Amino acid sequence: MSQHLLTLTATQALEKLRSKEISATELTQASLARLEARKGLNAALTITAESALAQAQAADAAIAKGETAGKPLLGLPVGVKDLFCTQGIRTTAASKMLENFVPAYESTVTAKLWAAGAVNVAKLNMDEYAMGGSGENSAFGPTKNPWDEARVPGGSSSGSAAAVADYQCFAATGSDTGGSIRQPAAFTGTVGIKPTYGRCSRWGMVAFASSLDQAGVFGRTVADAALMLHTIAGHDPKDSTSAPLEVPNWPQTLGQLNIKGLRIGLPKEYFIEGLNPEIRTAVLGAAKAFEAQGAEIVEISLPSTPYAVAAYYIVAPAEAASNLARYDGMRYGLRVEGKNLVETYTNSRTAGFGDEVKRRIMVGNYALSSGYYDAYYTKAMQARTLIANEFAAAFEKVDVLFCPTAPSLPFKIGAKANDPVSLYLEDAFTIPASMAGLPGISVPCAMGAEEGTALPIGLQILGPRWGEEKILQVAHAWEHLRGAFTIPFKS
Numbered sequence: 217m218s219q220h221l222l223t224l225t226a227t228q229a230l231e232k233l234r235s236k237e238i239s240a241t242e243l244t245q246a247s248l249a250r251l252e253a254r255k256g257l258n259a260a261l262t263i264t265a266e267s268a269l270a271q272a273q274a275a276d277a278a279i280a281k282g283e284t285a286g287k288p289l290l291g292l293p294v295g296v297k298d299l300f301c302t303q304g305i306r307t308t309a310a311s312k313m314l315e316n317f318v319p320a321y322e323s324t325v326t327a328k329l330w331a332a333g334a335v336n337v338a339k340l341n342m343d344e345y346a347m348g349g350s351g352e353n354s355a356f357g358p359t360k361n362p363w364d365e366a367r368v369p370g371g372s373s374s375g376s377a378a379a380v381a382d383y384q385c386f387a388a389t390g391s392d393t394g395g396s397i398r399q400p401a402a403f404t405g406t407v408g409i410k411p412t413y414g415r416c417s418r419w420g421m422v423a424f425a426s427s428l429d430q431a432g433v434f435g436r437t438v439a440d441a442a443l444m445l446h447t448i449a450g451h452d453p454k455d456s457t458s459a460p461l462e463v464p465n466w467p468q469t470l471g472q473l474n475i476k477g478l479r480i481g482l483p484k485e486y487f488i489e490g491l492n493p494e495i496r497t498a499v500l501g502a503a504k505a506f507e508a509q510g511a512e513i514v515e516i517s518l519p520s521t522p523y524a525v526a527a528y529y530i531v532a533p534a535e536a537a538s539n540l541a542r543y544d545g546m547r548y549g550l551r552v553e554g555k556n557l558v559e560t561y562t563n564s565r566t567a568g569f570g571d572e573v574k575r576r577i578m579v580g581n582y583a584l585s586s587g588y589y590d591a592y593y594t595k596a597m598q599a600r601t602l603i604a605n606e607f608a609a610a611f612e613k614v615d616v617l618f619c620p621t622a623p624s625l626p627f628k629i630g631a632k633a634n635d636p637v638s639l640y641l642e643d644a645f646t647i648p649a650s651m652a653g654l655p656g657i658s659v660p661c662a663m664g665a666e667e668g669t670a671l672p673i674g675l676q677i678l679g680p681r682w683g684e685e686k687i688l689q690v691a692h693a694w695e696h697l698r699g700a701f702t703i704p705f706k707s
């Protein structure tokens with residue numbers, strides 16, 4: 217019975233909640249039981265059973281009284297990436313530095329979820345401080361991919377992707393700085409959307425690289441993702457980089473796409489050597505399916521694409537080095553006493569940060585140091601401008617771009633652990649849109665296989681600034697053209 221409930225889509229579950237066919241308490245209990253039973257995947261860092269049941273009871277009471285207006289997620293169990301501060305609930309960013317950090321305030325994104333009636337069932341695993349692309353950089357152990365537990369679920373939002381794919385919750389928040397929502401969505405057969413930079417408030421999110429970080433969501437269908445994103449988006453006076461724009465009603469406009477005349481661009485720099493041939497075939501096949509329905513396919517060139525990864529791995533570490541300077545053992549987080557102030561700083565940071573975080577801090581400080589600043593940081597920012605300009609020119613010619621989300625299928629845990637550069641190259645197709653601040657969605661495209669194991673392939677759809685409506689519509693249309701895509705329910 218509980219298995220059956222958890223395989224509903226969020227949209228279906230919400231209908232059953234509103235019609236009182238099921239209760240929020242029953243649904244939350246099912247989700248909590250699955251989180252416990254499936255702990256082996258290491259998707260959750262904290263299961264918030266007590267507060268979840270209290271939220272569920274409140275939802276049931278509101279439904280009983282008919283007080284459902286303005287609460288589109290009333291009674292829905294969702295998970296939260298563990299870098300969104302949750303008041304009174306431990307928020308670790310998967311770092312030893314914040315292992316015992318209990319925020320005194322709530323992030324804007326999560327506050328909006330609870331105001332909409334969602335139930336917080338768990339804080340989810342991730343790469344430490346969102347630095348990584350596999351989930352293996354968590355201080356609390358790697359997350360496993362539910363399709364094949366020997367493989368990574370992608371990262372950095374590893375727990376969010378795995379928990380949604382494993383039916384532990386109906387949807388989850390994530391954050392995407394260079395691909396951390398889209399790539400794990402591709403690796404787990406879920407839908408993941410990163411909106412335009414500035415669409416969601418970053419207030420209360422543990423910072424990695426502030427000019428790139430953006431909140432977004434995971435769901436098992438495009439409709440579920442649209443509903444979640446619509447709830448968390450919008451201007452926030454507490455984040456000056458959040459845009460003072462109306463949030464369109466994405467859930468409502470989802471089905472309004474006219475495929476005839478839709479212009480789909482295929483950027484040739486994304487179909488390069490090194491791209492897994494099954495992924496190439498799958499993504500080109502999706503474009504052909506749209507063409508058969510009357511869409512126009514246009515070859516596009518984005519010549520600066522090959523510089524995006526190198527530029528990102530200057531800009532992101534530079535910002536990270538500055539943001540992480542706050543963890544000094546004095547104000548909050550881990551403190552390891554030394555004989556004097558400097559030694560306490562050193563001891564706390566040595567014990568608190570993992571290797572990848574230390575690597576980023578060193579690269580970032582190096583790139584920002586006098587004498588090197590112009591050679592690295594300034595150059596990287598110039599590349600960033602070129603990338604953004606090329607995208608802007610492309611979106612004069614096409615409505616959306618189709619490309620692979622990731623160049624490979626989910627790889628084995630440990631396969632890239634000792635080779636950071638090969639892991640950085642996994643982001644080659646997600647980083648460019650991040651550098652330009654553009655919205656992107658990954659939606660299940662087809663199945664591939666490696667060593668006899670069936671593994672999901674993601675289609676990435678990119679849009680122009682504030683173009684979430686179009687990419688959601690196209691992704692939704694793709695779900696219909698593609699046909700059913702079901703993630704196995706394992707026990």
Ligand code: GLN
Nearest residue numbers: 346348349393394395396
């Ligand atoms: N994998 C990329 C990195 O390690 C992107 C991470 C992210 O988007 N947070 O920086």
